[in-house]
Amino acid sequence: MQNSKQFYSLLQFKIGLCQLSVTADKERNIAHARLAIEEAAEKGAKLVVLPEIWNSPYANESFPVYAEDIDAGVDSSPSTAMLSEVARSLKITIVGGSIPERCGDKLYNTCCVFDTDGKLKAKHRKIHLFDINIPGKITFEESKTLTAGETPTVVDTDVGRIGIGICYDIRFQELAMLYAARGAHLLCYPGAFNMTTGPLHWELLQRARAVDNQLYVATCSPARDAESGGYVAWGHSTLVGPFGEVLATTEHDEATIIAEVDYSQMELRRTNLPLQKQRRGDLYSLVDVQRLNSQ
Numbered sequence: 001m002q003n004s005k006q007f008y009s010l011l012q013f014k015i016g017l018c019q020l021s022v023t024a025d026k027e028r029n030i031a032h033a034r035l036a037i038e039e040a041a042e043k044g045a046k047l048v049v050l051p052e053i054w055n056s057p058y059a060n061e062s063f064p065v066y067a068e069d070i071d072a073g074v075d076s077s078p079s080t081a082m083l084s085e086v087a088r089s090l091k092i093t094i095v096g097g098s099i100p101e102r103c104g105d106k107l108y109n110t111c112c113v114f115d116t117d118g119k120l121k122a123k124h125r126k127i128h129l130f131d132i133n134i135p136g137k138i139t140f141e142e143s144k145t146l147t148a149g150e151t152p153t154v155v156d157t158d159v160g161r162i163g164i165g166i167c168y169d170i171r172f173q174e175l176a177m178l179y180a181a182r183g184a185h186l187l188c189y190p191g192a193f194n195m196t197t198g199p200l201h202w203e204l205l206q207r208a209r210a211v212d213n214q215l216y217v218a219t220c221s222p223a224r225d226a227e228s229g230g231y232v233a234w235g236h237s238t239l240v241g242p243f244g245e246v247l248a249t250t251e252h253d254e255a256t257i258i259a260e261v262d263y264s265q266m267e268l269r270r271t272n273l274p275l276q277k278q279r280r281g282d283l284y285s286l287v288d289v290q291r292l293n294s295q
């Protein structure tokens with residue numbers, strides 16, 4: 001594992017998870033997110049996390065309409081312009097959930113991370129697209145409109161080394177393991193699980209990622225909107241500690257969670273259970289698994 005110790009004996013801070021209601025009105029969504037971030041910062045949050053797709057309805061028809069060209073700068077991306085400005089003015093780190101991103105003729109589901117000076121530190125494009133079919137329950141095919149990202153994202157911030165995944169990315173333990181091996185303290189997954197998989201999988205996956213890798217996991221979902229006839233999010237944004245313990249969570253309504261992160265807990269748990277040293281990489285590796293899967 002890469003040496004990331006210099007961060008975590010020092011770091012103890014409040015995280016804010018803004019489980020936002022999202023409407024079809026983009027301007028309203030941006031103003032609303034801004035207010036929630038300001039309130040979280042007022043309550044002491046040094047890191048604020050937003051939900052997956054917070055400026056647009058979560059729908060293939062909406063992604064092209066609400067998409068913004070993030071690389072073209074502030075004028076063409078009102079959502080990220082707001083995040084940058086509020087991070088700078090409040091001197092906080094923001095893991096900006098995700099928005100539909102337009103880049104040339106492609107669309108991505110993209111999370112931007114802003115530093116305390118408002119600079120864009122990292123951009124994570126959802127790597128594993130949400131293509132599932134549970135007949136009679138839920139069918140969704142993000143790949144109808146979106147292109148998958150190609151790069152795992154680990155970013156150094158004032159509040160530690162953060163690995164980013166978006167929603168379906170949480171199902172892939174290998175990505176979380178890679179982030180842990182790169183010295184991440186915290187994995188942030190903006191996500192919008194659904195009413196079929198959410199009750200069974202959402203908390204389970206977060207706790208699994210945290211306990212397997214002995215680090216913090218934070219998730220942030222949109223609030224549930226069962227009225228609009230669109231995608232219904234499970235909600236339940238959560239912070240999990242490195243022993244797999246749920247430190248803070250909420251139900252499905254709009255809410256902001258403020259909770260304490262203390263990286264000394266990672267050191268403690270890694271001393272209690274020295275899994276990194278005990279792993280038998282000589283007996284099993286991802287290369288072996290992939291070779292067998294492809295046979």
Ligand SMILES: NC(=O)CC(=O)C(=O)O
Pocket residue numbers: 129130166167168169171191192193194197198
């Ligand atoms: N919406 C997602 O990307 C993931 C999800 O709902 C699931 O994995 O279930």
